[in-house]
Amino acid sequence: MANLRPLPKLREFDLAQCSLRDLNLFLHKQAASEGVSQIHVKNPDGAHSIACGLDAELDVQIRGHVGYYVAGMNKHASVTVHGNAGPGAAENMMSGRVHVRGFASTAAGASAHGGLLIIDGDASLRCGISLKGGDIVVGGSVGSFSAFMAQAGRIVICGDAEDALGDSLYEAVIYVRGKVRSLGADARFEPMTDTDRIALKSLLAQAGVAHDPAEFKRVASAKSLYHWHADANQEY
Numbered sequence: 001m002a003n004l005r006p007l008p009k010l011r012e013f014d015l016a017q018c019s020l021r022d023l024n025l026f027l028h029k030q031a032a033s034e035g036v037s038q039i040h041v042k043n044p045d046g047a048h049s050i051a052c053g054l055d056a057e058l059d060v061q062i063r064g065h066v067g068y069y070v071a072g073m074n075k076h077a078s079v080t081v082h083g084n085a086g087p088g089a090a091e092n093m094m095s096g097r098v099h100v101r102g103f104a105s106t107a108a109g110a111s112a113h114g115g116l117l118i119i120d121g122d123a124s125l126r127c128g129i130s131l132k133g134g135d136i137v138v139g140g141s142v143g144s145f146s147a148f149m150a151q152a153g154r155i156v157i158c159g160d161a162e163d164a165l166g167d168s169l170y171e172a173v174i175y176v177r178g179k180v181r182s183l184g185a186d187a188r189f190e191p192m193t194d195t196d197r198i199a200l201k202s203l204l205a206q207a208g209v210a211h212d213p214a215e216f217k218r219v220a221s222a223k224s225l226y227h228w229h230a231d232a233n234q235e236y
Helices: 020-030 194-207
Strands: 009-014 036-042 059-063 078-081 097-100 116-119 132-138 152-157 173-176 187-190 217-221
Touching (some): 009 020, 020 036, 116 194, 152 194
Parallel strands (some): 009 036, 036 059, 059 078, 097 116, 116 132, 132 152
Antiparallel strands (some): 187 217
């Protein structure tokens, strides 16, 4: 007889009946010690800072819309939002996976050092601002100044991009499938390589997106802003 793994322990929280503090305290202090690996959250009702700063391999399912900074500073955990997310979703994420099954507001994935952020719908302004190594896959379009000062990591945009995409970009790479209204300072289109196509195929597969990597364009830094020149008269 085959060895059967024990089913993961599940805990449910209804934020219409308990406080957000109770939920976050359990996630931080009690879940791992009690052997609970799955947490379902009902009636989030747009609450802010749900499941922030997690540092354990937890599977958190949030069934509804959330406010600011959901899954901010995430490490190891998998957090899924079955709804829309307010500003700063997965902000400063270190590792793990955050999945927003709706739309995301301003600065989704800001300063993320690692991990994967998936947004099924559109993302608003400054998606991936100051990205530092994480990966972001957006199923829809992104707003202006997305990937502003992105230093490392990859952003996949399956829809369109508004103005100033990749402004002041460093070593991060953007793959965009749709139209780009304008590129930001020092960003440029570059040829896709085999390495790009392999990396993009993997990211799309992880996000459950079926697009062909051949449909995407690569945006990266021209690197003219790496050094300041006094005689440039601020014209870059």
